[in-house]
Amino acid sequence: MILQQNGSRRFKAYTSKHLDELLRRAGLDDEERLKVRAVATVLPFRTNAYVVDELIDWSAAPDDPIYRLVFPQADMLPAADVARLADLLKAEAPNTEVQAEANRVRGQLNPHPAGQKELNVPRIGDEPVPGMQHKYPETVLVFPKQGQTCHAYCTYCFRWAQFVGDADLKFASDDVAGMVGYIRRHPEVTSVLITGGDAMIMGEPVVRRYLEPLLELEQLESIRIGTKSLAYWPQRFTGDPDADDTLRLFERVVAAGKNLAFMAHFTHPRELDPPQVSAAVERIIGTGATIRTQAPLIRSINDDPAVWSSMWRRQLRMGMIPYYLFVERDTGPQDYFAVPLARAYEIFRDAYASVSGLCRTVRGPSMSATPGKVCVDGVTEVAGERVFVLHFIQARDPSLVGRPFFAKYDPEAVWLTDLRPAFEERFPFEPPGALLPS
Incomplete structure (x- = not known):
């Protein structure tokens, strides 16, 4: 099932079609699994073999914090909504009917908080520049079209609407020239954040396509890359076929005089345990980039001061900088x-x-x-x-x-x-x- 490549596992994703099988490993009965599947018609589900095999303690599931971090829970949505969706699934209703009800529920969940689609869209004249946000004067966010997924989805993700397959809820673009043109017109912009989804889901040639033009912009002081890859697929920087090329690209960014900040998302100390993580961190820092860590406070996953102090201490020892x-x-x-x-x-x-x-x-x-x-x-x-x-x-x-x-x-x-x-x-x-x- 998992092939070997350069001494490391090849990436294998699990999606909603694998959900029922994985839920059996957590010991959920038929009714519980049906409710979780109902929630997964509304909120996206995706994980991978590394998370399933290396991070989750299945003997503690469904209470294990990493399990709760990536698997939907039956009570994440209003009970009446879950019941309606579960009834449709049980009756094997047409997919169009299931999706119509799922879309109704999504519409109640504030899919674009903080005006992230409506209020922050930059413009050149009267024309919007798609796939970008300019919320603060000095910072522009770029959402590459090819980076609008992740190695695994967090159950609490505030960008969940990007991943449910509804084009009206997405914002992304592959217009690199438009990105560069907008930044040139705004000399107050000194920092660019490449985000998503997860920017590091992209291969090195695509990442390079977005980063190289930024190196020519003298006004830019820093380039940030937002990612959960160190927690969910550290092999991206150690064993993947383009891992070395990616690190050489990071070196070029630093050599061009830009501060390259790797914005790493760690939600629980266990994500730091595997030796692949330490190896990946060491390689990234070795390029001259810095790694800053951030995560939200999440009930039932990390709502304990001991969890946070443990994370921050370990991140510091590994050479990372606790940030948010x-x-x-x-x-x-x-x-x-x-x-x-x-x-x-x-x-x-x-x-x-x-x-x-x-x-x-x-x-x-x-x-x-x-x-x-x-x-x-x-x-x-x-x-x-x-x-x-x-x-x-x-x-x-x-x-x-x-x-x-x-x-x-x-x-x-x-x-x-x-x-x-x-x-x-x-x-x-x-x-x-x-x-x-x-």
Whole structure:
């Protein structure tokens, strides 16, 4: 089933057609498997042999954190929706009928949070530049058409809508000339983030097609590559046929005077265990690139300060730089995975307090919300009122960056839109007259 190549396993993906067989390994009965399959008609499922064989502890499934990280759960969606979809599957309804119901459920899940499809689209004149986002003045995000999948999908992924096969929900492009032309017209852009999906799902020739033109742009200081490949397929940098070519490409980026930052997504310490990961990290750092680590805080997977402090310490020892702890975004199964902001702050604070200063490069808990990246700095009492203290790490309006503001304390709040301003009629990012409902 898994072929050997250059001493390493060849990549093998598992998709929804393999789901029932894999769920049997987790000990789920017929009814439980049917419900999970129902959820998988709405949310995407994809994993691979490396994750299945090397990372998941099947003796602990379905409670194993890595299992929960990649396999849909029966209660991730409203029970009534799951029941309707399960009934359709059980009755072997036509696929068009199943998909119509799945699309209805998807429409209720806020598939494009923070205006990521509508508000951030760059333009040249009146014409939109597809497959790009320009949310902050200095940073442009590029979504290569060939990178709109991953080695495996995370169950909490805020970009889940990219992977469900609905063209109306996707944003991607292979217009490299349009990308370069837009950046040239905007000298304030100094950083490009190649993301997806997963940029490293692409082979070296395709990655090179996007990176090489950027090396000619003197205004660019840094190129970032967003990826989960180190956790889900480290062989991309050790045993794959184009692993060496990819690393040589990274060396060229660094030699061109650009800071190459590898934005690695690690959600649980077990993802760091296999020796392939250490080997891949060593090879990437050897090119002159840096590796910065980030992940969201996810209930039932990593909502424990000991998990985070363990990850940050190990990442530091391996030469990586802890960068972000995110709050689960307001999309998809947020209700299932979200941790209240008050608890998120406590987890971050306790983990942060237990590591050395070199690990304290990490920032969080951070919400990537519509107006920008909002960090929860703490909970305190001001003028007799208990409040959240917050600030913008990044903002659409750069004048807001770094300025503290306050929100009324709410132990149930999980996102910026759940909060109400304290001491003012509106938050600083809201226009005059835009009062929040009482």
